[in-house]
Amino acid sequence: METKITVIGAGAWGSTLAFLAEANGHQVRLWSRQSSSTLADVLADAEIVVSAVSMKGVRPVVEQVKSLEIGKQVIFVTATKGLDASTTCTPSQIWQAAFPANSVVVLAGPNLSKEIQAGLPAATVVGSHDLEAAKLVQTVFNSGRFRVYTNDDPLGVELGGTLKNVMAIAAGACDGLQLGTNAKAALVTRGLAEIIRIGNHWGAKTDTFYGLSGLGDLLATCNSPLSRNYQVGYGLAIGKSLTEILTNLEGTAEGVNTSQVLVHLANQQGISVPISSEVDRLLQGNVTPQAAVNSLMLRDVKPETHLP
Template sequence: MTNDKIEKSKSIVILGAGAWGATLANLARENGHQVHLWSRQGTLSLETVLKDAEIVLSAISMKGVRDVASLVKSFPLSPETIFVTATKGLDPQTTSTPSQIWQTEFPDHSVVVLSGPNLSEEIAQSLPAATVVASKNTAAAKIVQQVFSSSRFRVYTNPDPVGVELGGTLKNVMAIAAGVCDGLHLGTNAKAALVTRGLAEIIRIGRTFGAKPETFYGLSGLGDLLATCNSPLSRNYQVGYQLASGKTLTEILATLPGTAEGVNTCRVLMQISEQQNITIPITEQVYRLLETEVTPQQALDELMLRDIKPEYHQ
């Protein structure tokens, strides 16, 4: 491997022992780091593990991020501790991204976003994957890059944390739409059109957060969009696929293995589009479908029969 080997084992606390937190914990342990995997249901004392933490990585579902961030704030931490966030969601109260929440709680610490086409089940099976670590602090991003890089997990740095984070968050809504598309057996042309127009919609939203458009063409944007929209392993895709079969959202969520952040993200995006007057037709139809305002077929018809226009007209 050409990467500089890490000189010293790092002390890492991973918050959230779900599918993603557990998988990231294994990647760091395989690289020789000391990892404490914390969850609210476990027996580890958060106060004790935080004392020596050089890196605190959050893989908490969006609904728990605000509470866990304020819990962490109540304990002493080294000023050098780097925060890493791997959550793909938006806060319903403030529309903030997880990295914005961590940075607000810990203004003097470096915050790094980790996001990419990373279906945890594949990584847990040791299949190769790549990801992105993004931060305003390049040195912090490089430390996190070294911690996780291996022959089966290739980690790139990026200077646009909000863009990287939004790529992973916004594609979840498109993955629900892609699941509907496949569940209705609409074919490869329809899927390609959906994903491509979905990317245009993601970029439009990303601009309002100040993200760089080019970030969305990278691994954390297009890469994650392709992975999630094409994999039955994706929980968001599964939500869409099952909606197409006529199940209700409540029925689907009752048996879904883990979190499908796209459901909540879609609702937050509707607030943002109303506040900022952004056109997000695919997200709007996913929202109406989740709210049972339209059937999958009606959602498709609405999208196909929108006013005709030039491809690049905003």
């Protein structure tokens, strides 16, 4: 059945999601701040509203949508990966707080926009406490080249997609320093352990992080020059300044903001985040890429897993 969908955010990811839904025969309206139509016009009669704006744009967009008349049957899908700098909330938490009566679905996975636009196969996850809403979103986007799975742990789905951006910056730096495959494998593996540790502390399920939105997204963004966060780490490792990198970047590298918010929260809550801490120090200009590597390598020895 045809579903009326409004996608807010006409960047690479928003445009890709609009294309996928439209290719499945759904009625799609794409909106950005540069659109000639008003937000009220494109939201009229929408059954699903997809938010694909940057993290900084989430709260302003939510406030705009909140000022309009939105029915309780409307499903909100958030495809943003980040943490709000002022409240430390995730995008879905911001949407749910504004619309407590509506279902909110999180969409995340190893989804590099340029590959999907080129027609290459990919898969993603839609997570929600309302599984019927998740199943509806699944049918909207699922196709022979874009496989969609459901998950009942939206926080885990969201955190996997958010926290891997910080690890992708580290991975880019690793490659920029030409540290080799062994170092990269160790970094990604320990990065996943760090993501799980954070996620468990905040109430997410471990199994979710071994899925597409966790390990899958981590592998994609830590190994592809198409990843903006990877590009940030790589650029820093070869001597570019953060300002220069971000100025020439196509789109937003959410890991830059996420690392600062994450490390602040982790320090407050006593969560060990050695890789994220070094990434944050690197982004703040307080350490060189090589010094960050040395700091991680010289940490006290310990068991790989926690003993009973």
